Amino acid sequence: MPAEHAVDTDPNSPASLHARLERVWRNGPGLWGWLTSVNHKSIALRSIITAFTFFGIAGVEAALMRVQLARPENSFIGPDLYNQLFTTHGSAMMFLFAVPMVQSVALYFVPIMIGTRNVAFPRLNAFGYWTYLIGGVLLFSGLFTNTGPDQGWFSYVPLAGPGFSPGKRVDIWAQMITFTEIAAIVAAIEVIVTVFKQRAPGMSLNRVPLFVWAMVVMSFMVLVAMPYVATASAMLAMDRLIATQFFNYTEGGDALLWQHLFWFFGHPEVYIIFIPGLGMVSAIVATFSRRPVFGYTAVVLSLVAIGFLSFGLWVHHMFATPLPQTGQTFFTAASAMIAIPTGVTIFCWIATIWSGRPRFDTPMLYVVGFIALFTIGGLTGLLLASVPVDLQITDTDFLPGHIHYVLLGGMVFPLFGALHYWFPKVTGRMMSERLGKVSFWLLFIGVNVTFFPQLLLGIAGMPRRVYTYLADTGWGGLNLTSSIGAGLIAVGIVVLVINIARSLAAGAAAGADPWGGETLEWAISSPAPDYNFAYIPIVHGRSALWADTGDLDAVAGLREDRREVLQTTMLDAVPDSRHEHPDPTIVPLLTALAVGVGLIWGILDPIGFDVGAVLTFIALAAWGWPQKTKPNTHEIVEVPK
Amino acid sequence: MSAMSAGRYWGRIAAVAALALGLACKREERRFNATYPSAPAYASVTLDTLQPGVPSPELTVKSPAEGNAYDIAQGKLLFAQWNCTGCHSHGGGGMGPPLMDNEWIYGSSPENIVATIVEGRPNGMPSFRNRITANQLWQLAAYVRSMAGLEAKGPSPGRNDEMQYKVDEQRTPFRTPRASSSKTLPAKSQRP
């Protein structure tokens, strides 16, 4: 934080302007300030730390499972705890780490990349984080009190239904889904509306950075896909608690109804996790190749194409069910088609590197790691999409191999690259290159040593989700290799955490723009002040900071005694109106707690759901109630013609 | 920056939540290899509070299946698979007496129900001595009590995947057995 200068007299000197804006935009002091914060960077950073914590816990679960599978007939963990571990590992990684993490990175960087001071709905952003936090704490409280879900992260129905899952384990899973879906939909609306209405003047749609495009496409997919799983998990919870008959085949329901509803969300979900990875790679490749990404329009159209196509291929998760054969071949073709736009994006990045001047620091290493790992994931995906081959290798260990190649390669590697790339902007300190390269190679080798044997195990016929296997099956050797690989990954993560801790304490000062990036976030100091931009910049080209190296044109006139944000038209970002943002308030936390009471008490007794609903409506009334009117507010009204 | 202090507050919230849910441990435990108490000897289980002179001491056996969701669900499965529904028809009664009501001819506490299953009763209840292992007996007794609403609602099972015949145990209204119809001494029978 730039030191507080003595208040100098000159009103429009940068230091006094900074002091005035800081007084208006900063969070309140102490715990109350922390609970009532509506600043997008505080909430996003908090959400990133929470998501990394859940990533760590789920990672420990994965390590425990690998130890249990290292030897045949191992008695390290019994079947009941093992089922809880693999279910919470899958659910936590998908719902509590992947989606919230990419959305938090979006909520941190999209506003400063498009040149605005805060997200469109600050209080809604805070509410989203608190709901996500309650959902995560609920799932892991369940696990630590032996009430963790044990039916698999996609919880197929008769097993997850009231008949075959006694107790409250699956209910905790279903309510966790409802919490995380609310948080995801809220964050998606935030990103879409912020990008549509609050871009810097001059940043028309064809000058929006590729990272922001990826986040907008992902948000639209979230808006359409997440309600399906929220409805499906609500139906499952109602089946278990108030005996509705959605999935009871003797009363007209159908087990396949759950599979359709879940996988209609399930497949877009993995693309929701993977498309932000493409966005992060685009940002890193451009900066480290010292040129804008080749084929901007091609990449944007590919992102949109992936977004649409991902909704048309969910049945490839259900090839082994009694669905008609011709329908299944249609989904093979759809699954193959989605490889074309993905291919286009990868070819464009290779072309960028080809004609650029690449410097292979750690972020760029993670991009190359992404290309290497994700392509294996994509191609094994093609194997799974072909119906006959899928009948042999689905539900075997081949599938965890494919999932981890795609998700670790497609999302976690770009995320770690983005961590090294944007860490200076968040904390003002550089991460060490040496430790970065060590952790990269540990992770890269670890991922291959862990998950390639799982692909081979799948072909060898080992089913997935087995807590042990017989000695005479011959799978012991490959499983041991995989467990050793898991150890390597763990060491890699530890080195990464050491790198983060060391850089926080004693990293080299980063300054505003350590990498010479092209987007607006490198124009402001790091860590960025609470108000982001003293004056909203004007953008003249697609590479905002590479257009010229002199001073940036900017827009003055926003009030300095109020939290005011400039809104621009959607297509060409022409300044259109000013909008005052709410002050820090506790109401989002209270609303999240009301929703929490409703959903958690609803598990124990259905009356709890009604009480929660009433509390939530009361909290929403308090949310809508106008804050106290400040002195000398003068409104300029423009009535539609 | 407040991120580190935030971590501490957030950690405290997680700790409180974990403690609050600690009590769910017992209810959700899957005891696969536990040794359940064997069925009480015939003479030791008193069937009614009405006794001449000084009432003999009360035998209380703590049934491990009480309030355990897994055991009650296993009891429900066995109740259907061993054709108890043939006479008791899911608790509504038929040839055998109804089990959902509050009439307990031979007592409603777990050891009484286990004694009824092991000894058999006149008018048709067969004796299952040596036929059913100890833990299955206590699981069956726990399920029979949940049908009558004597078990806590949390661990009681929901509906099952069959044609619907009655309100599932989880939503059966909670009640305590009527003192007159069974030997339940007020002290013991109050606790669910």
Add this chain to the structure above:
Amino acid sequence: MTVVGEIPAEAGRQAERPLRPVVNVSDLPNVVYGSRVVTWWGTIGFMAAETATLSACVASYYYVLRNYESFPPLRTPLPDLFIPTISLIVLVLSLIPCYLFARAAKRLDKPATLRWMWVAVVVMLIATALRVMEFRSLNVRWDANAYASVAWAVVFAHFTLLLADTLETLLFAVIMQTREPTRYYPGVAEDTFYSYFMVAVWIPCYVTVYLVPRWV
């Protein structure tokens, strides 16, 4: 093509880029209507999410319909038509006061806006009460069979939308009554925009739950 000047070969500059204000926007309006205001876009977002939720319920309804030979299943009576139709009519009628107070809001005419808002609140409360009675006219408990469950799911899903819209209109009415309303006129106009959506999306649900069992 993008104008890419001489890209600095080496990375790194410590100081932040100075910002030179060249345009002044202090005269821009801060109370604007329709798609120029941010909350309008937020409502569109929630409409998309709610449409997806309702489409999931309606899709499940037709999926379950396919499982039965005779629909509605044997011994399950058809839902009544009387109360649901009245509820639908009242719901559509509630759009009239909504339209009127939106027009008044656009003209910054406080008394007219307030008058029509309270009329809209009353009509919507009647519509909510009728909807609660509508659950009984489904003639089947939610846990009877899969048909009953999905019928209840569709009606309940839309009921949450109706309740949310009613309470929002009530809240705006109270705010307009007690506060200096200039900055809330756009919000009031946009509330009507949400009411149009809420009523429009009920029509297919009404057809699905009450008319489809008669036609199939």
Add this chain to the structure above:
Amino acid sequence: MTWAGSIFDTAGSPAERIARLAWFLIIVSAVTYLLVLAATGIAMRRARVRRTQGELADTRPETGKRLTRNVAIATTLTTLILLVYVSATALTGKAIAWPLNAQQPLTIEVTGHQWWWQFRYRDSLPSNWLTTSNELHIPVGRPVRVILLSNDVIHSFWIPELHGKQDLIPGHRNTMWIKADRPGVWKARCAEFCGHQHAKMAFDVVAESPAQFAQWYVRQLASALPPTDSSAKHGYDVFVQRTCIMCHSINGTEAGSNVGPELTHIASRPSLAAGSLPNTRVNLTRWILNPQLIKPGVRMPPNALSPADMTALLDYLETLK
């Protein structure tokens, strides 16, 4: 490359066609992967030259045109590969479909229970229907139509050597077909997570010549012979008077409950406990005394039997050839 037990160690025509398609797709994928890696490698090495000579990024329009051409070629190549891939899939899909001209196929009805398998051989003559559990015999060379039902949760019937897997979904009647082209004994397994003991829910598949199959079938149809020597008689009494009768059935005796697997010819089966224990006397003792030690969570309870009763019961069970 017949890697024992893998999907490439095929013994039936469907599995063989799938293995061939799998090999074809793996090779195509490997080639594509190497091309992509090569392109990345070349891009990295060539571009590094610019750094050493201090040049700047090359954003000249003619480079842009050349790169657009390269990306277009790569995308077309990808589309072509995918076309080849989808057509190969469709062809194989047609090849492994149900052979319409199959002459009087053997029909077997498979019912999945929580953690064991029940097979019902539906002979043309209903009186010859045979119900066994955890062991599947099929005649070599004759197509077998498999009807898949489930009694509780979703399981998945999968014999890697013969065909892909199909799910057993309660409320659905799924069908598939298998055909063994050579005799062999394989271990098949459940492939859809179905609860605590999904890991040890396997069954043995024995493909034998039609003559041997007919012999086996007749032997299995015969009900159990009453025990002759005294120890087996005492074993029979233990079976009928203790906890076994509540769940297991033996044709030809009073034991008729279908809760658990049927044990009429238990001694003739290669393995116990749904394919997870070799069928030896020691394993049978360990299994009966406390199954929870071997398969924790399984529905069979621990049975407290005195050593005398135990040996008698074992003698009796070994007479059930």
